[in-house]
Amino acid sequence: MEMIRLPALRRVAICGGTHGNEMTGVYLVPELERQQKEKGDAAWSVPLTTVLSNPRAIKACSRYIDKDLNRCFTSPILSSPISEDTPYEIQRAQELNSLLGPKGSEDAVDIIIDLHNTTANMGLSIISYEWSNSVCFQIFKHLQDKITNVPVRLVLINVPPVEAFSLESVAKCGVSLEVGPQPQGVVRADIFNIMKQGVDAVLDWTETFNSGKKIEGGEVEVYLMQKSMDYPRDPKTGKPTAAIHPQLQDQDFCLLQRGDPVFLTFSGETLSYEEEEPLHPLFINEAAYYEKGIAFHLARKKTLSFPSIQVKTD
Amino acid sequence: MEMIRLPALRRVAICGGTHGNEMTGVYLVPELERQQKEKGDAAWSVPLTTVLSNPRAIKACSRYIDKDLNRCFTSPILSSPISEDTPYEIQRAQELNSLLGPKGSEDAVDIIIDLHNTTANMGLSIISYEWSNSVCFQIFKHLQDKITNVPVRLVLINVPPVEAFSLESVAKCGVSLEVGPQPQGVVRADIFNIMKQGVDAVLDWTETFNSGKKIEGGEVEVYLMQKSMDYPRDPKTGKPTAAIHPQLQDQDFCLLQRGDPVFLTFSGETLSYEEEEPLHPLFINEAAYYEKGIAFHLARKKTLSFPSIQVKTD
Numbered sequence: 202m203e204m205i206r207l208p209a210l211r212r213v214a215i216c217g218g219t220h221g222n223e224m225t226g227v228y229l230v231p232e233l234e235r236q237q238k239e240k241g242d243a244a245w246s247v248p249l250t251t252v253l254s255n256p257r258a259i260k261a262c263s264r265y266i267d268k269d270l271n272r273c274f275t276s277p278i279l280s281s282p283i284s285e286d287t288p289y290e291i292q293r294a295q296e297l298n299s300l301l302g303p304k305g306s307e308d309a310v311d312i313i314i315d316l317h318n319t320t321a322n323m324g325l326s327i328i329s330y331e332w333s334n335s336v337c338f339q340i341f342k343h344l345q346d347k348i349t350n351v352p353v354r355l356v357l358i359n360v361p362p363v364e365a366f367s368l369e370s371v372a373k374c375g376v377s378l379e380v381g382p383q384p385q386g387v388v389r390a391d392i393f394n395i396m397k398q399g400v401d402a403v404l405d406w407t408e409t410f411n412s413g414k415k416i417e418g419g420e421v422e423v424y425l426m427q428k429s430m431d432y433p434r435d436p437k438t439g440k441p442t443a444a445i446h447p448q449l450q451d452q453d454f455c456l457l458q459r460g461d462p463v464f465l466t467f468s469g470e471t472l473s474y475e476e477e478e479p480l481h482p483l484f485i486n487e488a489a490y491y492e493k494g495i496a497f498h499l500a501r502k503k504t505l506s507f508p509s510i511q512v513k514t515d
Numbered sequence: 516m517e518m519i520r521l522p523a524l525r526r527v528a529i530c531g532g533t534h535g536n537e538m539t540g541v542y543l544v545p546e547l548e549r550q551q552k553e554k555g556d557a558a559w560s561v562p563l564t565t566v567l568s569n570p571r572a573i574k575a576c577s578r579y580i581d582k583d584l585n586r587c588f589t590s591p592i593l594s595s596p597i598s599e600d601t602p603y604e605i606q607r608a609q610e611l612n613s614l615l616g617p618k619g620s621e622d623a624v625d626i627i628i629d630l631h632n633t634t635a636n637m638g639l640s641i642i643s644y645e646w647s648n649s650v651c652f653q654i655f656k657h658l659q660d661k662i663t664n665v666p667v668r669l670v671l672i673n674v675p676p677v678e679a680f681s682l683e684s685v686a687k688c689g690v691s692l693e694v695g696p697q698p699q700g701v702v703r704a705d706i707f708n709i710m711k712q713g714v715d716a717v718l719d720w721t722e723t724f725n726s727g728k729k730i731e732g733g734e735v736e737v738y739l740m741q742k743s744m745d746y747p748r749d750p751k752t753g754k755p756t757a758a759i760h761p762q763l764q765d766q767d768f769c770l771l772q773r774g775d776p777v778f779l780t781f782s783g784e785t786l787s788y789e790e791e792e793p794l795h796p797l798f799i800n801e802a803a804y805y806e807k808g809i810a811f812h813l814a815r816k817k818t819l820s821f822p823s824i825q826v827k828t829d
Contacts, residue, residue: 228755228758228781229781231754231781232781232782235782236782262805262806263577320698320700320701382698383698384634384696384697384698384699384701384802385698385699385700385802386634386699386802386803386805387634387698387800387802388755388758389758389759389764389800390758390759390760390761390764390779391761391764393758393781394761440545441542441702444542444702444703444704444707445703445704446704447704447705447708450703450704450705465704467542467543467545467546467707468546468549468550486701486703488698488699488700488701489700491576491700491701492576
């Protein structure tokens with residue numbers, strides 16, 4: 202099998218509260234800081250930067266103040282001029298890009314782990330980009346091996362680097378850890394513990410990699426984002442006229458076939474899946490997506506192989 | 516068995532969106548209006564008033580704008596002078612009191628059904644006041660008989676009428692229908708259907724009562740609110756240092772005994788129930804209660820009997 206060599210990892214960032222009402226990160230980041238204080242430099246072998254990404258939204262316990270921060274990390278937005286009227290999240294995105302990037306540069310942190318929650322039944326999902334490097338696949342494989350009490354899946358977004366919009370795209374290798382279901386504004390101990398396991402497993406992998414050990418490649422199943430489906434809406438008011446069908450609710454990553462029930466209108470009518478291609482729905486009934494016009498995303502399942510990896514020594 | 520006679524019910528109000536991010540009511544009230552339009556006056560035998568209580572909060576998809584509307588229906592707040600600086604919800608409470616009350620007067624609507632959701636695993640809970648009249652108990656009994664796919668329980672708040680703070684206290688007989696678990700900002704079809712069943716059952720009961728049929732009394736189990744428990748908090752920041760323990764999460768209405776696990780701190784320590792009296796927790800991990808300093812309420816279970824009832828004919 203192919204093998205690649207990469208320099209040792211020098212800096213890992215763990216970010217929470219990129220969305221201020223996704224509470225696991227909001228509580229886990231301070232807990233990691235507490236541990237770091239308690240154990241000192243010996244806590245983790247790779248230097249760790251912890252960040253609460255959107256402090257104003259965290260204080261308000263809302264997703265964002267002016268604009269969704271996690272859509273602000275495209276190259277055009279990161280290089281746009283700042284004035285007094287610039288939305289808070291654009292200013293904050295540029296600050297975070299200075300702290301953790303600059304995006305696409307040699308100075309960018311090696312790994313960003315951005316902690317998210319969803320109201321959808323997504324288990325532990327790792328979200329990254331289609332062009333992600335093999336470190337991302339390695340990390341996913343390691344999490345899947347380590348965490349067995351909840352399904353662990355990899356979701357890949359297919360937009361080019363310059364259009365990549367989320368915080369993790371600032372790092373050389375960025376992943377979002379998305380754990381759900383958890384309501385906005387709520388911290389559940391079970392979800393907190395899954396996220397903690399996820400973060401520990403990533404740090405664990407970086408330690409093994411830096412130790413010089415060769416880590417085997419292999420194959421992974423991934424979900425490639427294809428398109429989004431909106432709710433049926435009233436043409437006059439723009440408001441949804443249906444909810445996710447009870448048979449689809451909580452069934453994230455199932456395979457939708459033509460004719461399967463998808464929506465149940467408020468007057469009791471069932472609406473079906475009408476796409477030709479069977480696809481996998483995800484982020485089903487995510488609270489934050491009502492305003493974005495998304496009832497769920499649809500993804501294609503694919504098997505990808507990735508190379509073995511070992512640290513490059515000079 | 517004792518029997519009481521009451522005048523026929525002349526007006527029922529169904530209110531949704533008293534909290535703007537509790538979506539079942541926000542979608543069910545327009546659906547009832549649609550039905551009413553479709554069927555005309557024949558739709559329901561008792562005249563129905565439908566209300567979206569907090570339109571500005573609904574638009575913002577937040578619980579409230581300035582102040583929790585459902586804490587604004589005390590007699591002092593309803594009679595306070597209004598100025599430009601008066602919080603929006605106080606103004607709106609006075610408007611609703613004019614529309615549906617005045618509270619405590621002969622003109623008040625006979626029944627208010629106020630539609631709520633909770634992130635807690637509360638099934639279908641009917642919430643009212645300890646001094647509620649026998650109509651409330653009758654309605655509860657009817658709902659419990661009719662709805663069998665989810666637990667139906669009655670929760671009573673023990674504050675006197677003048678201090679009663681919630682919208683339903685404006686009616687001669689007021690009940691909140693509280694259905695959960697549902698995240699804020701999300702509409703789930705299963706929860707929507709339970710609420711629809713609940714509303715249908717109440718209207719059903721009013722129809723039977725108005726028809727002149729004697730309706731038997733009986734006994735009901737009720738949960739009397741006793742006290743609230745807050746999260747353990749950091750004395751410096753005021754932030755929670757623990758989440759609800761996984762063994763307690765989603766176990767609303769169980770019986771907590773001294774020593775039972777209640778919280779799990781973010782560093783992994785279990786904290787136990789330390790009250791002398793075993794009590795029943797409810798609204799466990801409700802998102803909206805973090806800012807109110809409530810991790811859950813505690814209630815005492817009691818059996819109450821209530822009389823038969825029949826319409827009074829002159």
